[in-house]
Amino acid sequence: MKEFELIDRLSRSLHTNPTVTTGPGDDCAVLDWGMADRLLLFKTDAVVEGIHFDPSTPPEKVGHKALARCLSDIAAMAGTPSAALVTLGLRADFDPAYLDRLYAGINALARRYDVAIAGGETTSNPERLLISVALLGWVGRGKAVLRSGAEGGDAIFVTGELGGSLSGRHLEFEPRLAEARWLVEHFPIHAMLDLSDGLAGDLPHILKGSGVGAELLGSAVPISRAARIAAKTAGSAKPPLLAALTDGEDFELLFTLAGRDAVPLLDAWKQQFPKLPLSCIGKITSEKGITIRDKHGARSLTVHGYEHFA
Amino acid sequence: MKEFELIDRLSRSLHTNPTVTTGPGDDCAVLDWGMADRLLLFKTDAVVEGIHFDPSTPPEKVGHKALARCLSDIAAMAGTPSAALVTLGLRADFDPAYLDRLYAGINALARRYDVAIAGGETTSNPERLLISVALLGWVGRGKAVLRSGAEGGDAIFVTGELGGSLSGRHLEFEPRLAEARWLVEHFPIHAMLDLSDGLAGDLPHILKGSGVGAELLGSAVPISRAARIAAKTAGSAKPPLLAALTDGEDFELLFTLAGRDAVPLLDAWKQQFPKLPLSCIGKITSEKGITIRDKHGARSLTVHGYEHFA
Numbered sequence: 001m002k003e004f005e006l007i008d009r010l011s012r013s014l015h016t017n018p019t020v021t022t023g024p025g026d027d028c029a030v031l032d033w034g035m036a037d038r039l040l041l042f043k044t045d046a047v048v049e050g051i052h053f054d055p056s057t058p059p060e061k062v063g064h065k066a067l068a069r070c071l072s073d074i075a076a077m078a079g080t081p082s083a084a085l086v087t088l089g090l091r092a093d094f095d096p097a098y099l100d101r102l103y104a105g106i107n108a109l110a111r112r113y114d115v116a117i118a119g120g121e122t123t124s125n126p127e128r129l130l131i132s133v134a135l136l137g138w139v140g141r142g143k144a145v146l147r148s149g150a151e152g153g154d155a156i157f158v159t160g161e162l163g164g165s166l167s168g169r170h171l172e173f174e175p176r177l178a179e180a181r182w183l184v185e186h187f188p189i190h191a192m193l194d195l196s197d198g199l200a201g202d203l204p205h206i207l208k209g210s211g212v213g214a215e216l217l218g219s220a221v222p223i224s225r226a227a228r229i230a231a232k233t234a235g236s237a238k239p240p241l242l243a244a245l246t247d248g249e250d251f252e253l254l255f256t257l258a259g260r261d262a263v264p265l266l267d268a269w270k271q272q273f274p275k276l277p278l279s280c281i282g283k284i285t286s287e288k289g290i291t292i293r294d295k296h297g298a299r300s301l302t303v304h305g306y307e308h309f310a
Numbered sequence: 311m312k313e314f315e316l317i318d319r320l321s322r323s324l325h326t327n328p329t330v331t332t333g334p335g336d337d338c339a340v341l342d343w344g345m346a347d348r349l350l351l352f353k354t355d356a357v358v359e360g361i362h363f364d365p366s367t368p369p370e371k372v373g374h375k376a377l378a379r380c381l382s383d384i385a386a387m388a389g390t391p392s393a394a395l396v397t398l399g400l401r402a403d404f405d406p407a408y409l410d411r412l413y414a415g416i417n418a419l420a421r422r423y424d425v426a427i428a429g430g431e432t433t434s435n436p437e438r439l440l441i442s443v444a445l446l447g448w449v450g451r452g453k454a455v456l457r458s459g460a461e462g463g464d465a466i467f468v469t470g471e472l473g474g475s476l477s478g479r480h481l482e483f484e485p486r487l488a489e490a491r492w493l494v495e496h497f498p499i500h501a502m503l504d505l506s507d508g509l510a511g512d513l514p515h516i517l518k519g520s521g522v523g524a525e526l527l528g529s530a531v532p533i534s535r536a537a538r539i540a541a542k543t544a545g546s547a548k549p550p551l552l553a554a555l556t557d558g559e560d561f562e563l564l565f566t567l568a569g570r571d572a573v574p575l576l577d578a579w580k581q582q583f584p585k586l587p588l589s590c591i592g593k594i595t596s597e598k599g600i601t602i603r604d605k606h607g608a609r610s611l612t613v614h615g616y617e618h619f620a
């Protein structure tokens with residue numbers, strides 16, 4: 001059972017109350033506490049030794065990743081992070097010096113985005129270190145960008161370059177907080193999320209949430225240098241485009257806006273963020289499903305990659 | 311290294327910001343988001359298979375306990391819970407039907423206190439199930455009861471009965487939310503916490519936070535039936551008073567208020583909560599340390615229990 005199917009199942013008929021304006025299924029929960037100008041964003045995310053990092057990973061990078069993943073979800077709503085709590089599940093043989101370095105990584109990132117580390121808990125998780133971060137942030141009332149707003153004819157954009165993140169970037173990525181807020185301030189963004197499970201895994205969330213489909217142009221998908229190098233050096237590696245579609249842990253923004261805004265956006269973006277690529281990779285269609293076109297023709301895209309049409 | 315020593319160590323020089331009015335070291339973080347009438351309470355807590363529950367524990371009770379522990383921390387601040395996120399670390403061989411029952415336990419308690427389950431995440435934790443709950447609540451501005459307000463001459467009270475919780479109560483306890491709010495509405499409570507590590511383990515948090523000491527009367531400490539039965543039936547069991555002081559997982563309220571309010575409180579409490587015992591167990595002293603008096607004389611209380619004075 002895939003994670004999102006399981007969450008779908010568990011989220012059915014859970015208790016809610018009027019403060020919750022967006023519940024399970026988006027990047028963050030959105031809560032209305034009656035403040036005139038803003039809504040609360042609430043998110044948790046966990047990283048686990050042997051799954052999201054290795055015992056040999058420098059602990060500063062583990063701490064960075066643990067907090068950055070949550071910050072990326074706040075970015076996906078065009079929000080601003082404010083305060084975090086850190087829960088540690090400690091191995092039986094934990095080393096306090098390791099935890100000092102882990103916290104140094106968390107703290108450096110927290111300082112950069114002015115996120116208070118307002119507390120934490122430790123518990124025992126004998127076989128492996130687990131770090132769960134709970135994050136509270138906010139977004140201007142009416143400014144949260146959900147996954148459900150995409151419309152037929154929208155242009156689909158992605159920041160940065162995709163694929164190959166596990167060769168290093170997943171431990172060092174910078175959450176796209178400034179970029180997301182700039183986007184929302186300057187253009188009517190229809191739908192947005194942060195890419196954690198790969199374009200092929202995450203684009204369906206926007207499509208399902210919005211009741212639409214998509215056509216992608218294979219040659220427009222930005223492929224990272226790491227994915228290209230892996231394809232050249234390792235015989236068993238994925239082709240670069242497949243890596244860009246399915247590797248996961250990119251933590252780039254995927255969003256849509258009206259087709260007429262696409263060219264003005266690209267022009268303004270180059271001025272604002274000259275070092276960060278922004279790519280228009282296709283368009284939203286009213287027909288369901290995802291088609292990807294490249295030199296081999298049109299293929300159907302699934303969460304595992306593409307398949308030739310029968 | 312004890313949990314609270316470790317948290318002390320890790321909490322040093324973490325980034326904070328002006329929204330945080332109470333950070334690491336109290337039952338919840340307290341955040342000021344500029345709302346006229348209230349402050350936010352923010353808390354996380356985790357339970358782990360083999361540590362806080364057994365594989366044979368009915369999953370509904372596991373879910374109940376996971377959420378109830380967080381609710382108890384909100385109670386300790388005299389707050390009201392509002393929304394929770396649930397993070398599951400799933401065993402490699404997890405059973406979706408087990409998780410349905412776990413969520414049923416969470417949901418039943420959430421409904422009773424009108425706590426929205428606003429989302430969740432799942433991750434892999436191959437060897438054992440881990441459930442981390444993040445909870446958001448609120449307290450009236452100026453109404454949060456911290457651990458640091460105890461004064462010499464205060465009376466020390468505890469709700470319910472202590473000890474023996476691991477024989478069953480730790481899976482079924484009801485967080486003292488209504489009782490805590492009633493207390494704060496009717497009496498000036500100086501300091502409060504919820505007992506999770508036993509009276510001997512937790513009272514020092516109030517004393518350290520307030521820069522005071524305490525004298526307890528052994529015969530006034532309310533001992534649970536479970537602790538008395540255990541002492542009679544198991545030859546190796548702790549004496550009942552020692553169990554009440556050190557067993558942990560009681561999730562009762564421990565609080566102090568001015569000595570002159572002690573009798574009026576006891577009278578009003580009996581009217582309001584006739585089924586729940588409230589016990590005055592001693593007084594706050596300006597001298598540091600904890601003394602416990604019983605038929606054996608005066609003894610010094612440590613986190614591990616009491617020791618005869620040399």
